[in-house]
Amino acid sequence: xxxxxxxxxxxxxxxxxxxxxxxxxxxxxxxxxxxxxxxxxxxxxxxxxxxxxxxxxxxxxxxxxxxxxxxxxxxxxxxxxxxx
Numbered sequence: 001x002x003x004x005x006x007x008x009x010x011x012x013x014x015x016x017x018x019x020x021x022x023x024x025x026x027x028x029x030x031x032x033x034x035x036x037x038x039x040x041x042x043x044x045x046x047x048x049x050x051x052x053x054x055x056x057x058x059x060x061x062x063x064x065x066x067x068x069x070x071x072x073x074x075x076x077x078x079x080x081x082x083x084x
Contacts, residue, residue: 021046049081 025043056077058066063073 018050045081052077052079052081 025039025046055068055073058073060070063070
């Protein structure tokens with residue numbers, strides 16, 4: 001098995017896990033109980049986590065289009081999800 005296959009398999013596994021978590025969070029976050037409120041917070045934190053990881057995956061040209069330096073992207077991307 002070459003490294004391209006490993007990378008593709010890792011990406012596929014990550015995408016499946018992400019879809020599962022999206023469905024799970026979206027399905028149960030609409031409950032009108034305290035549990036639903038907790039899941040709203042979880043959904044928000046998970047969205048922040050995904051956005052920061054996506055920022056890390058952008059190349060220099062894309063960051064330049066956004067007006068963000070690589071250093072700024074790295075600083076934001078490596079923040080924990082609970083920090084604003």
